[in-house]
Amino acid sequence: MNTPNISIIIPCYNVEKYFNRCINTIVNQTLKDIEIILVDDASPDGVPTLCDDWCKKDPRIKVFHKKENEGLGFARNTGLDVASGEYVAFVDSDDYVDVAMYEILYNKAKETNSDIVYCGVKSENKEGHFVDISDYNVETTFNKEQLESLSINYFDPPEGTHLHFMSVWHSIYKREIVGNLRFYSEREVCSEDLPFQVAILLKANIVTYIPNALYYYCLNDTSLSRTFNFEKCFRYFTLATIIERYYSKSQEAHVWRFFFKFSQFFIRCLIRADMSYIEKIRWLKKFCEHKKIVKHLKSTKNELYKRPKRHLTKLYFFAMTKNQSFLLYLTAMIDEYIICNKCGVKSFNKCIHHIKFKK
Structure with a gap:
């Protein structure tokens, strides 16, 4: 055959x-x-x-x-x-x-x-x-x-x-x-x-x-969506735990730095979401209280700080690992404002409506 x-x-x-x-x-x-x-x-x-x-x-x-x-x-x-x-x-x-x-x-x-x-x-x-x-x-x-x-x-x-x-x-x-x-x-x-x-x-x-x-x-009719689902962030945690199996102990920090980056991304998505301030804080508190996530993020600190990073990155890290949900919210708001300026979008609300994601 x-x-x-x-x-x-x-x-x-x-x-x-x-x-x-x-x-x-x-x-x-x-x-x-x-x-x-x-x-x-x-x-x-x-x-x-x-x-x-x-x-x-x-x-x-x-x-x-x-x-x-x-x-x-x-x-x-x-x-x-x-x-x-x-x-x-x-x-x-x-x-x-x-x-x-x-x-x-x-x-x-x-x-x-x-x-x-x-x-x-x-x-x-x-x-x-x-x-x-x-x-x-x-x-x-x-x-x-x-x-x-x-x-x-x-x-x-x-x-x-x-x-x-x-x-x-x-x-x-x-x-x-x-x-x-x-x-x-x-x-x-x-x-x-x-x-x-x-x-x-x-x-x-x-x-x-x-x-x-x-x-x-290609983008299609369901690709351009602003629907927020913070549970995806926890599925990234599952993803990171799977990926780390492929590497030696010396390489694990790379995996958790990856998860840290996606955590920042999803927290910014939360800021853009159509939900109340109280609801956003509730989700951030849930994230900061997830013991396994915080434990793995803390393990990346030394590697994370070896690279030249924005001060905001250190603020993100501090807020995530010290259960500071309000500080995490403020950090993400500042981050969004910076991104808006870089994108040339004059108002924060316009920036929120500008950004769309493929499912």
């Missing part, structure tokens, strides 16, 4: 409006020897029918209908369980790809003998324009000795830098390297991609990044 070059796994849920746009770019790939796995995650709209219709049109397509909605991570796992390609790839069904994407990535993988190949991304902004995002301006290949540092840079990049390729959808992975590795549920952790990415990088021998922006990351 012929082994496809790549198995492309596409979880599908509530994306009827965007589904055909995505699948058209997959079936028309210039790399023809591909396996297309559509996982209908019990979608309530017309997606199940669309999956079956496409399956009838193209023999490379396999469809799996799940009886219950389990979320993106577990839908990807369903695809991994049946994938037969030399490499595997993931696409979100509300996004789409360049028709040459998988030929370019596959050829680069064979040329460099890479276990993983990443590419740049075209990211849609709120005006509907696409902006090219690349982590490296030139093609870059990493060997085994460099991959632990690269994996740490996902969640704790050097000062003044930021890596975007935390997500799994603009890359291909050698299926042999993936092995039994599977995704966590996003209902358990925030960012189901990150534990997978960290684990796969530590298993890989050679990884290549090309700057070509070949994946189109």
Whole structure:
């Protein structure tokens, strides 16, 4: 039986409006020897029918209908369980790809003998324009000795830098390297991609990044949301406890610095949320009284203070670890004011209404 070059796994849920746009770019790939796995995650709209219709049109397509909605991570796992390609790839069904994407990535993988190949991304902004995002301006290949540092840079990049390729959808992975590795549920952790990415990088021998922006990351009707859910912050704590398992004691501080950064982010989200001051203070108090969170944050103090940091960062740290919910509130308000000025937004309220997040 012929082994496809790549198995492309596409979880599908509530994306009827965007589904055909995505699948058209997959079936028309210039790399023809591909396996297309559509996982209908019990979608309530017309997606199940669309999956079956496409399956009838193209023999490379396999469809799996799940009886219950389990979320993106577990839908990807369903695809991994049946994938037969030399490499595997993931696409979100509300996004789409360049028709040459998988030929370019596959050829680069064979040329460099890479276990993983990443590419740049075209990211849609709120005006509907696409902006090219690349982590490296030139093609870059990493060997085994460099991959632990690269994996740490996902969640704790050097000062003044930021890596975007935390997500799994603009890359291909050698299926042999993936092995039994599977995704966590996003209902358990925030960012189901990150534990997978960290684990796969530590298993890989050679990884290549090309700057070509070949994946189109799109905003949709549910992407632009100001709904606040502070429980996500606690799911980041779960995420951090999972990630630390992959590293030695000497590297754990990186993991908890990552959680500290996301704690700051979610506290700023709380400040923007449409809720009363009393309710915001209640959430901040709940955060500051979480003993396990505070314990792990305290363990990062020495490492955190080694880097040149804003005074606000130290205020955040002090307020979080000393159960000072009101000080934490004031610190986040000041932080938001600074961000507003940097963004060129004249009033604080306008800034709040300006900022939107993908779910």
